[in-house]
Amino acid sequence: MAFGKKRLQRNMEQNSDPGIDPSIRNQGSISIRLTENTKHLQSIYNDCSDIIFRHFLMGNKTHAVLIYLDGMSNIEEIDHYVLPALMREEANSDVESILKQKLTISSVKEIKTFYDVVKEVSSGNPVVLIDGQIIGFSTGLPKWENRSIQEPTAESVVRGPRDGFIEAISTNVVQIRRKIKSPNLKTKTIQVGRYSQTEVVIMYIEGLADQTLIEEVQKRLNRIDIDGVLESGYIEEFIKDHPYSPFPQILNTERPDVTAANLLEGNVVILTDGTPFVLIAPTTFYSLLQSPEDYYEGFMSGTLIRWLRYFFLLIALLLPSVYVAILTYHQEMIPTSLLISVAKSREQIPFPALVEALLMEMTFEALREAGIRLPKNIGSAISIVGALVIGQAAVSAGLVSAPMVIVVAITGIASFLIPRYSASIALRMLRFPIMFLAGTLGLVGIMLGLLTIIIHMCTIRSFGVPYLQPMAPMKKSEMKDVLIRAPWWSLKKRPHWTGESNQIRQSSNQKPSPNKENE
Incomplete structure (x- = not known):
């Protein structure tokens, strides 16, 4: 017990200053002696072959050292602007003159601790330490390779900007x-x-x-x-x-x-x-179902596509479950001709509808993941061909029925209409427990599952904002951008989040009209 308490206390002491590398947390301030500073930094960077210590003389008299990370600092700028300027000048007590007058680079910052030295060097900024000075200075000369700006593949649009974020x-x-x-x-x-x-x-x-x-x-x-x-x-x-x-x-x-x-x-x-x-x-939940293109095209087409998206969201979540429930417990809801066709296709199937649906859904999800992980040139082809071949082979082998293949295919297509991948994953996860409820309780199980999901969503908040706002709680003034995409000239107020300040985002009376007089 005592050992456990000591270990807990030691861990609390180590974590007392979160966000700082524990190996350099308490390294102290820079010394006035350059040799001590260099020796201490070399011990910190022991077995780091890419850390360069470049020793030189300022004015052929004062010793100094330039520390930088090979591959992350701009060597050409160092050779052209930093080293020649420092080598020509004699270091004195006026460090400010060195910082502001001698170096012809825009970013120069004073540093006083070894932790600051390590942080600047690790960020690609070369650090200069001078003998006799208790401060050093970092030069903002980082350089590393960046990916060019391209259109995001997961959020492509027909109309709209083509630029996307990169890793820098x-x-x-x-x-x-x-x-x-x-x-x-x-x-x-x-x-x-x-x-x-x-x-x-x-x-x-x-x-x-x-x-x-x-x-x-x-x-x-x-x-x-x-x-x-x-x-x-x-x-x-x-x-x-x-x-x-x-x-x-x-x-x-x-x-x-x-x-x-x-x-x-x-x-x-x-x-x-x-x-x-x-x-x-x-x-909010409705923000996850909105695409940037909704606001670049006309409001009527944006509203139509938004309704289509809501409809297929329900299909992606409920279609396999409804099929299983009706086929298992509520056959009277199916028209006689269709029921005969479905029964004929299931005549040789050895599994119940629930097992059949789970088998096909898991196969479809596996194919989708395989298409993502495979190289882009063959990923889409493999996933599409695999779905066709496996589906046809499963039907021919009598493992699944043809209507189930159609249901799973429509469900998969519907899930692709959701603009946000994270929201699509959530629906894919919820689809399986609802199928279990449909296979055990029928349509009653589906309704219980839906009520559970809605109640859960009503309790969720995102940084204090209700997840289903503006539907729950109801805010009529913000409904213009949920069920429909109202025209821009009618969206006078911005959404209400956590405050009431500055809600007006545009002037009123901006509806276009050919007879409207210019004011």
């Missing part, structure tokens, strides 16, 4: 600022992960985003204590309200236009270095 967080911030040029677009940067020290940027528009929402996002991010963050999905799991819910409570996107649109509605955006996926909070 600075490029992603620039893409958002290109669309929102107001100085009220604010950014706050933090580091998450003890060892990865991943850069995370919080973006919001001051005056639109509620202050309590901003503070809540910061609080949830600051309490994350993990070894490393390699993708925004790590952060999403730590900050969501209901971790055991299958429904996504934070919107993720690769599109700058979607991000900018949510910022203009008062949402908060979380960008993570190393991933093109941006997190948007809060979100």
Whole structure:
């Protein structure tokens, strides 16, 4: 028992300062002696062959060292602007003159601790330490390869911007600022992960985003204590309200236009270095069913497509379950001619409808996952050909009936109409327990499953916002962008989230008319 208490206390002491690499947490400040600083840093970077210590003389008299990470720092800029300028000058007590007058680079920052040295070097910024100085300075000269900006494959549109986020967080911030040029677009940067020290940027528009929402996002991010963050999905799991819910409570996107649109509605955006996926909070269930193209085409076509999307959402969730329930318990609901056809096709099938549906659904999901994991050139072909061949072979072998293959195929097509992959996964997961309820209780089981899902969704909140808003609780003023896509000139108010400030997003009386006088 005593050993357990000591171990718990030791772990609490190690975790007292989350977000910092424990190996360099208490390394102290830079010494006035360069030899001590160099020896200490070499011990920190022991067995790191890509860390370069470049010793040189300032003014042929004062010793100095340049520390950088090979492959992450701009060697050409170092050779051209940093080393020649420093070698020509004599170091003195006026370090400010060295920083501001001698180096012809835009980004120079003072550093005072070894932790700052490690953080700057690991970020690709070369660090200069001078003998006799208790401070050093980092030069903002990082350089690494970036992927070019391309259209996101998972969120493609017929009409709309073709640019997408990449893995470089600075490029992603620039893409958002290109669309929102107001100085009220604010950014706050933090580091998450003890060892990865991943850069995370919080973006919001001051005056639109509620202050309590901003503070809540910061609080949830600051309490994350993990070894490393390699993708925004790590952060999403730590900050969501209901971790055991299958429904996504934070919107993720690769599109700058979607991000900018949510910022203009008062949402908060979380960008993570190393991933093109941006997190948007809060979100609602209806936001997951909206495509950016809904707002680029006419409002009538957008409304029609939105209704079609809602209809096929129900099909993707319930069609196999309804088929199993009717075929097992409610045959009287099927027309006689159709019932005879279905019974004839199932005459040689050895399995009940529930087992048949589960077999086909699991096969379809396996083929879909295989198509995603295979190389892109053959993935789609393998999944389509595999579904056709396996389905026909299963029918010919008498394992499944032809109507079941049609039902599963329509269900799979319907799931592709959902714009957000995370929402599609949630429906795919819920489809199986509803099928079990349909196979045991019939249509009553389906209704119990639907009621359970609706009750659960009514209890979910995303950063304090009800998940089914504006349907539950009902807000008539915001219904214009849920069941229909109202024209832009009628969307006078932005959605209500956590505050009441600045809800008017455009002037009134903007409905176009050929007889309208110019004011």
